[in-house]
Amino acid sequence: MLNKSALVYDDLKQKIDQEVYKLGTYLPSENQLCALYGISRETGRKALAGLADNGYIQKIRGKGSLVIEHRQYAFPVSGIVSYKELAHKLNVTTTNIVYEFEPQASLPYGSFASLGGEQTTVPVTAIKRVRVLNGEPDIIDKDYILKSVVPNLPRRAAEDSLYAYFEQELGLAISYATKEITMEPATAEDRERLHVDDSMWIAVVRSVTSLEDARAFQYTESRHRADKFRFRDFARRQPQPF
Amino acid sequence: MLNKSALVYDDLKQKIDQEVYKLGTYLPSENQLCALYGISRETGRKALAGLADNGYIQKIRGKGSLVIEHRQYAFPVSGIVSYKELAHKLNVTTTNIVYEFEPQASLPYGSFASLGGEQTTVPVTAIKRVRVLNGEPDIIDKDYILKSVVPNLPRRAAEDSLYAYFEQELGLAISYATKEITMEPATAEDRERLHVDDSMWIAVVRSVTSLEDARAFQYTESRHRADKFRFRDFARRQPQPF
DNA sequence: TAGTGGTCTAGACCACGTA
DNA sequence: ACGTGGTCTAGACCACTAA
DSSP, X not given: OOOHHHHHHHHHHHHHHXXXXXXXXXXXXXXXXXXXXXXXXXXXXXXXXXHHHXXXXXXXXTTEEEEOOOOOOOSSOSXXXXXXXXXXXXXXXXXXXXXXXXXXXXXXXXXXXXXXXXXXXXXXXXXXXXXXXXXXXXXXXXXXXXXXXXXXXXXXXXXXXXXHIIIIISOOOEEXXXXXXXXXXXXHHHHHHHTOOTTXXXXXXXXXXXXXXXXXXXXXXXXXXXXXXXXXEEEEOOOOOO | OOOHXXXXXXXXXXXXXXTSSOTTSBOOOHHHHHHHHTOXXXXXHHHHHHHHHTXXXXXXXXXXXXXXXXXXXXXXXXXXXXXXXXHHHHTOOEEEEEEEEEEEEEEEGGGTOOOSOOOOEEEEEEEEEEEEXXXXXXXXXXXXXXXXXXXXXXXXXXXXXXXXXXIIISOOOEEEEEEEEEEEEOOXXXXXXXXXXTXXXXXXXXXXXXXXTOOEEEEEEEEEEGGGOEEEEEEEXXXXXX
């Protein structure tokens, strides 16, 4: 059972996607939403704030909540979404080849927290996978999962979906991630696994994912063929303090 | 004069940056914030929600608001921030060379709205600039600004800061943008202006920026040397509906 | 003038964590 | 048992847009 505001959010989002509320038109006013859903105004406003955050609407004072063009799901880096979830949304055939699985690896602690120059390492499960989209190997994913959080990660979780395993089987609450995108020349491993030559560049997405209690538990390096890489973003301007 | 919640947000953010509230410690509780600032709880909660959105804190039920590592300002694509603002934050010497300025250009309407196959064009001011960071030309910016919103854009605005001109001199309220990042091989123009050879790839950021009343008014194509490109992001996981 | 969103309040009840 | 955050409410006042 979700919140009232989340239910209203989902309902409005769905109606926007299905063009019950069309692009360029206004949603019902806040007072009308109160009556429609039997909620208080602040509750409806929370739902609307979520839609505005995610680029579905623009609120205009004195007028209403205008439905605007919103970002579609771009392939692989917007938000924290697993491949299985994305493939489902995009109707793409994905295959997932685990070519390395090391339950007893270790990783420098600095990968998880850029605190001091800690030289210690932490025990992790290391996984390397190739994502095959529509028959072409496009992405290498290297995942390192802390054994202190997930002691025994079954290989089948890597072959299916790590997120589904973490959330549905272990009950972990994944909360946020920091990501960094850079561009790098292809390595030998990239050339071999992605079938590209050394003139190809690679878009590298490094991320650290944390749980609701703020424990970082997963470090991921995702390596995309440059010519297949695409990232979409929606951003609101913050008042600049000068 | 800002909101109460914005004032509290700014004050807390500043205290986190200055390590009055240190990484790994908890902010005062919501009830304490009410007393400290003389506000109601929902007002304080709005400030905290903003800090959580921007990756400053993680709220943990039953415990409090934990200060976490937050994204620094990465160079050029996080949020909607102008170069002048970024250069100020990062203490980098930037120069800005306007090498093309065309007050009577036109652009296909489709660049602004991916509606139908509209074949009309719209009048724009076209600007091409090279950004020189620490003595190296790293970025080409191509801006197209709708003449219906900004009829007479002075060249000096392009030489200084477009955003400062829009916001401070024209009083335009810049609200949101959609961006797309892709990678492309260097063109002849890239090679000439950025002093790279044809083995270099280019990170291309295309964006459409809109005002508070949801009018799209600026289309930008920002072309970065791949080896200098870096983008940092903070994302929270949304509940997935299946 | 009437309707819209923007902000703030004081209070209530719940769920979770700690002791 | 107590303090924490999570949610919701009913009402108030303000600023902006439109007719």
